[in-house]
Amino acid sequence: MQYEYAGAPVDPGRGFSGRILRVFEVGHALEDLAVRWLRMAGFELHNQKANGGQFGFSVAGGRIKGHVDRIITAAPPELGLSFPMLWECKTMADKHWKACVKSGVAVTKPVYAAQMATYQAYMEGSVEGISRNPALFTAINKDTQELWFELVPFDAGLAQKMSDRAVRVIQATEAGELLPRGFAEASHFECKFCSYAQRCWGGV
Template identity: 45%
Template sequence: MNNINALIETALQAKSDSQKPRNYLGTSSLGDACDRRIQYQYMGIKPDTQFTGKQLQTFAMGHALEDLVIDWLRLAGFDLSTRNKSGDQYGFSVADDKIAGHIDGVLLSGPDGFSYPALWECKTMNNKYWRDCVNRGIALSHPHYYAQVQLYMAYMRLDENPALITVLNKDSAEMHHEWIAFDAQVAQKYSDRAVHILKASNAKEFLPRLANDPNYFICKMCRFNKTCWEQQK
């Protein structure tokens, strides 16, 4: 059995390795804690370590669960559109296609008491993170997701009505739904950040590190740790 596990994990890694790196700054990364890490990803610099087969399985499970949530929302009466006429995800690109993103969907209509159209975003997480979302709300518990939603609302021009974020607990199947109003200041702040990162990358200048110590907790978990701290500055 373990051999089969290993075969699957190796196959997933091979598939992942064969995928072309993005040649744009992904909006979903703009809420990351570190400018330099976003820059490395945008510049196509290879991380020190690749995702393990198990991590890739977890990401794939998250995507499959999102499809389930789409079915449940439709069953509950929401007209949720997730693909355009060509069958592609809705998305946008700006700054000569250097900044781009894809959204999970748009609620076109649905049960009374809500405003449409509304951007829809779905996340799946384990019990510990899900509980934090419920207790503190997305803006405080997961500010990178909050920034992502604000940028999507701005770039997709879906800012008139609050966006809905659905967070599924992977351990218990509980769901948390939160309506997020547009905050132009936050959207502008992260849009400015994108321009700043693009300019620095074009000039081949690396932005300051997040911390002064490679053992800082975020750096310790960063897949660019070695690359980053072996650089001169």
């Protein structure tokens, strides 16, 4: 996180390949399809504010910012949902999708859960009530097109933890300090997939 915030170049060969960029684009296209499917089912989803501009937040002088996938403002009454509701959509390969269905997003994809908690916390100032209502997490199975919906209650503790971590990274980077590594071994799975592993462990 600190390397990324500091704008350090990723390790040689770890930039986004054409294939990964296509994966991102397919993800965006599937998200647009999910919006269409939900609208056909009677949901109202928005990503633009009434006075224009995308729903999002920017704090700490723009150093912490993000845009939400959508805000849900209405759904079929028989579902008993409450609004406004954060909508977060991800696409997953079959194996990961099945794990998410079995154990839930907070267990299988804690990064997504942290993202939702952070967005709910920071959006509360502009979208009142968004942290009072659970977020609707939607996962699209990229192999079968099955859909998984999960209501994720706001986790204030997780939002605070992520916010504190972001502040620590900003303060340390601006003071020219390198924070301790997040993991004790280079063999940790997070490090294996990290774009800065060589810089972090190899002294590049």
